[in-house]
Amino acid sequence: MDACSCITCGDVAIVARVVELRGQSAVVECDPPSRGAGGAREEVAVELVAPVELGEQLLCHAGVALERVVQ
Amino acid sequence: MKHLSEYRSGEIAAGLAERIAALVEPGSSYKLMEICGGHTHAIYRHGIEDLLPAEVQLVHGPGCPVCVIPMGRQDDAIAIAEQDGVIFTTFADMLRVPATNGSLLDAKARGADVRMVYSPLDALRLARENPDRQVVFFAIGFETTAPSTALTLLRAGAEGANNFSIFCNHVLVPPPLRAILDAPDLQLDGFIGPGHVSTVIGTQPYEFIASEYRKPVVVAGFEPLDVLQSIYMLLRQLTEGRCEVENQYVRVVRREGNERALAVIEETMEVRDTFEWRGLGFIERSALGVRERWGQFDAERRFELPGTRVADPPACQCGEVLRGALRPWECKVFGTACTPERPIGTCMVSSEGACAAYYNYGRLERRSERTPA
Numbered sequence: 001m002d003a004c005s006c007i008t009c010g011d012v013a014i015v016a017r018v019v020e021l022r023g024q025s026a027v028v029e030c031d032p033p034s035r036g037a038g039g040a041r042e043e044v045a046v047e048l049v050a051p052v053e054l055g056e057q058l059l060c061h062a063g064v065a066l067e068r069v070v071q
Numbered sequence: 072m073k074h075l076s077e078y079r080s081g082e083i084a085a086g087l088a089e090r091i092a093a094l095v096e097p098g099s100s101y102k103l104m105e106i107c108g109g110h111t112h113a114i115y116r117h118g119i120e121d122l123l124p125a126e127v128q129l130v131h132g133p134g135c136p137v138c139v140i141p142m143g144r145q146d147d148a149i150a151i152a153e154q155d156g157v158i159f160t161t162f163a164d165m166l167r168v169p170a171t172n173g174s175l176l177d178a179k180a181r182g183a184d185v186r187m188v189y190s191p192l193d194a195l196r197l198a199r200e201n202p203d204r205q206v207v208f209f210a211i212g213f214e215t216t217a218p219s220t221a222l223t224l225l226r227a228g229a230e231g232a233n234n235f236s237i238f239c240n241h242v243l244v245p246p247p248l249r250a251i252l253d254a255p256d257l258q259l260d261g262f263i264g265p266g267h268v269s270t271v272i273g274t275q276p277y278e279f280i281a282s283e284y285r286k287p288v289v290v291a292g293f294e295p296l297d298v299l300q301s302i303y304m305l306l307r308q309l310t311e312g313r314c315e316v317e318n319q320y321v322r323v324v325r326r327e328g329n330e331r332a333l334a335v336i337e338e339t340m341e342v343r344d345t346f347e348w349r350g351l352g353f354i355e356r357s358a359l360g361v362r363e364r365w366g367q368f369d370a371e372r373r374f375e376l377p378g379t380r381v382a383d384p385p386a387c388q389c390g391e392v393l394r395g396a397l398r399p400w401e402c403k404v405f406g407t408a409c410t411p412e413r414p415i416g417t418c419m420v421s422s423e424g425a426c427a428a429y430y431n432y433g434r435l436e437r438r439s440e441r442t443p444a
Contacts, residue, residue, distance in 0.1 A: 013215060013267045013270075045192060045222055047331070047335075048218055048222070048329055048331045048335070049329075049331075059270060059323050061216065061219065061267065062162075062189065062190045062191065062212070062215075062216050063189060063191070063192045064190070064219040066215065066218065066267070066270050066271060066323075066329060066332060067324075067329055068323075069322050069323055070321070070322050070323070071322065
């Protein structure tokens with residue numbers, strides 16, 4: 001799912017990679033080809049999936065990481 | 072990103088489309104409901120219907136949280152937003168939803184302090200920065216969004232934020248499915264299950280659809296190949312006479328869901344006895360409210376609300392569209408009086424709404440050719 005749909009509302013979540021750890025939060029970055037959202041960074045709460053590691057891909061929705069993505 | 076391109080290969084899509092066509096038995100028809108608005112959006116954006124044989128029909132379900140909120144609740148939201156000293160925060164899609172006296176954007180034009188946020192945590196931050204104002208968050212969404220609201224309530228409690236509350240409109244996916252399955256006007260053969268809702272609740276809550284109603288369910292991801300593979304899995308179940316809950320979206324969905332997310336919801340919210348859905352009416356135990364213990368953060372307890380039931384505009388047929396009984400272009404006002412710029416009904420507002428998806432991706436003409444009126 002990419003940025004042309006509402007990223008906050010409804011059953012839409014985006015996959016983003018952990019680039020920085022900040023206690024109960026992490027800064028995540030969308031990888032480039034996910035169109036408009038590519039490269040965008042956002043701080044998300046990670047309590048629901050902790051512990052997370054740098055480089056992990058998380059499914060994020062409304063400022064919260066909901067699940068880690070298993071490739 | 073590797074993750075995305077893998078799920079958008081045209082070559083693999085063509086192969087899957089062939090395998091789907093090979094499963095179709097001549098003379099039969101397959102009516103599959105995609106429950107989730109995210110899937111509706113993906114289906115039209117990527118032109119997935121054009122890859123399917125005419126025997127396979129996709130029916131849009133009630134899974135757009137913006138679309139299912141009745142007008143009375145939107146009136147209540149505006150009533151809160153227009154109170155003195157309130158900063159009313161909301162996701163962008165709710166800003167344009169028409170209510171009795173215009174939308175939240177109209178309320179903002181009249182002087183209300185309405186602000187868009189990406190997360191309820193942003194609304195809590197606003198409360199911290201504005202201690203002399205009451206900050207209210209319009210909590211809306213299915214089980215995907217409820218954990219974010221629940222975490223925010225926990226943090227508000229820990230901070231002792233006495234100027235923060237939520238107007239809770241979180242709704243649940245399984246109850247309306249039972250209502251749709253019990254409705255006499257729609258015969259469905261199977262369901263494409265919502266992927267991100269299921270990261271939270273798991274696949275177990277859909278098992279009643281297979282065991283009681285004998286219909287197959289495949290929980291699906293949102294990339295084009297995810298959707299096509301799910302349709303293939305549903306047709307395989309149907310042709311083999313099976314009805315099971317299968318999980319196509321294994322990269323993020325587990326049968327038991329995210330137990331920690333479910334626990335934070337359970338701690339802060341409780342299931343309401345009943346809740347009104349646009350188009351579906353009152354459905355028992357289909358929505359969440361704030362638990363009494365967290366009542367200080369409940370805008371319904373903090374503010375006086377009109378709480379009136381408001382009928383939809385007579386021209387609006389969102390109800391039928393949400394039940395899958397009418398397809399978007401069959402609505403009397405679709406694309407004429409009701410457009411994304413000037414929506415009459417909710418289905419035209421949200422990008423996940425079935426009408427907006429049809430309208431924005433120009434699928435109207437082709438569908439008209441495929442389906443005689």
